[in-house]
Amino acid sequence: MPPSSTLAPAAAPRPPRLPSPRGPLGEAVVTALDADPEGLSGSPEALGRATREDRLLTLWTLQELHRGGFAGVEDDAEDAPGVVALRRRLEQELEARLRGRWLSRAEPTESAQSAQSAQSAEPLGPAGPPPGAEPGTWAAEAIDGLVAADDGPSLARFVQRRATRAQALELLRLRSLYHLQESDPVAWLVPRLPVVAKAALVELQYDEYGAGDPARLHHHLFARGLEACGVDAAYAAHVDEAPVEILEQVTTVTMLGARRRLRGAALGHLAAFEATSCVPSRRMAQGLRRLGLPEEIGDYYREHVLADAVHEQLASRVICGALLEAEPQLADDVLFGAWTCLDLEARFAGRLLDRWAAS
Amino acid sequence: MSAEPPPEPSAPHVVPCPGGPLLLRGVSSVRDADGVEHPARRPVVALCRCRRTSEAPWCDGTHRLLAHAQAPTGHRAP
Numbered sequence: 001m002p003p004s005s006t007l008a009p010a011a012a013p014r015p016p017r018l019p020s021p022r023g024p025l026g027e028a029v030v031t032a033l034d035a036d037p038e039g040l041s042g043s044p045e046a047l048g049r050a051t052r053e054d055r056l057l058t059l060w061t062l063q064e065l066h067r068g069g070f071a072g073v074e075d076d077a078e079d080a081p082g083v084v085a086l087r088r089r090l091e092q093e094l095e096a097r098l099r100g101r102w103l104s105r106a107e108p109t110e111s112a113q114s115a116q117s118a119q120s121a122e123p124l125g126p127a128g129p130p131p132g133a134e135p136g137t138w139a140a141e142a143i144d145g146l147v148a149a150d151d152g153p154s155l156a157r158f159v160q161r162r163a164t165r166a167q168a169l170e171l172l173r174l175r176s177l178y179h180l181q182e183s184d185p186v187a188w189l190v191p192r193l194p195v196v197a198k199a200a201l202v203e204l205q206y207d208e209y210g211a212g213d214p215a216r217l218h219h220h221l222f223a224r225g226l227e228a229c230g231v232d233a234a235y236a237a238h239v240d241e242a243p244v245e246i247l248e249q250v251t252t253v254t255m256l257g258a259r260r261r262l263r264g265a266a267l268g269h270l271a272a273f274e275a276t277s278c279v280p281s282r283r284m285a286q287g288l289r290r291l292g293l294p295e296e297i298g299d300y301y302r303e304h305v306l307a308d309a310v311h312e313q314l315a316s317r318v319i320c321g322a323l324l325e326a327e328p329q330l331a332d333d334v335l336f337g338a339w340t341c342l343d344l345e346a347r348f349a350g351r352l353l354d355r356w357a358a359s
Numbered sequence: 360m361s362a363e364p365p366p367e368p369s370a371p372h373v374v375p376c377p378g379g380p381l382l383l384r385g386v387s388s389v390r391d392a393d394g395v396e397h398p399a400r401r402p403v404v405a406l407c408r409c410r411r412t413s414e415a416p417w418c419d420g421t422h423r424l425l426a427h428a429q430a431p432t433g434h435r436a437p
Contacts (some may be wrong), residue, residue, distance in 0.1 A: 278420025
């Protein structure tokens with residue numbers, strides 16, 4: 001038994017309030033969820049006038065009905081016909097945009113290409129392990145190649161050396177929409193995987209969820225860190241602050257995890273996420289200590305240095321390898337998911353660093 | 360041979376990662392060269408092979424920052 005002082009209060013989770021709409025689509029959906037979810041249209045008239053931000057916040061809202069729900073919204077709203085139809089439509093749009101970016105991505109530079117395996121250096125064709133290649137080795141090399149070619153800006157490096165306390169706290173609030181539910185979207189994958197990949201994913205997830213000790217559960221560590229900083233740690237407390245890039249990150253990871261068809265992309269995303277966590281987590285921990293923020297928030301990042309040194313190897317070499325051993329036709333989707341993870345983070349980091357530089 | 364059922368899948372106890380650490384599955388502790396015992400706190404641990412970690416004996420991801428030539432390439436533990 002872990003010491004009880006390290007556990008969260010045993011109260012039932014408090015569902016968040018519906019977010020403030022950011023346009024006519026969100027207005028229509030929030031109004032319907034509040035009053036009569038069964039009455040929501042799957043194709044509201046406002047859809048044609050909705051911006052990307054309005055659409056992504058609406059998609060996030062619809063996806064959350066399947067997770068923790070919202071205060072004041074009936075539990076069975078999650079499968080009201082309009083909810084399902086509109087979520088499907090918004091996810092189809094999101095997936096089409098992400099696949100369009102993947103297909104039109106910039107050619108890797110020469111030095112990045114040399115870091116890639118011969119297969120993954122072929123940028124636009126459907127990729128896959130060549131005959132006779134060991135799938136785990138192929139997956140690890142191909143994903144490492146994408147990570148090595150990633151030249152997106154680094155928020156962790158900025159926090160390590162230059163961020164102010166206010167900027168670091170803003171980043172923690174913005175990350176909270178992801179970190180307070182991290183691993184949950186991946187958990188949805190478990191029943192959809194072949195046996196070796198399933199055993200390997202659960203081995204990784206067991207560690208993510210604290211290996212039986214709730215005090216070590218990763219998203220709970222983040223919540224304790226936020227509380228120590230005096231930041232509201234309730235799930236989705238800061239959603240109204242989230243820019244479009246964060247909404248795209250969180251709706252993507254939920255979509256990938258919750259759709260059987262996208263299992264390859266979901267595991268590729270996981271592998272790239274883990275492969276870009278270890279060194280940035282150390283930089284975050286150093287930056288938060290430089291700013292004198294409480295040790296509890298640094299503990300979350302320090303835990304990820306050692307955990308993700310293991311997880312990055314498990315995710316690409318063992319889990320994606322096992323998936324591709326059984327389902328080699330998913331190779332291109334694995335790389336699509338991995339690249340998408342890196343691309344979405346580069347977009348968010350670019351946006352926030354630009355804004356901070358301008359202020 | 361063809362009548363034999365396929366072998367049961369199994370998870371190896373040692374997984375070398377070219378360019379990176381050595382994964383050890385299901386160990387309770389690791390003893391370093393000075394005889395110091397380091398308890399393993401997770402189901403799989405990663406042992407540093409590039410010798411640049413600041414969390415010895417565990418991998419801390421530093422090998423990703425090394426030039427390709429300095430990264431461990433062999434399949435053996437140091």
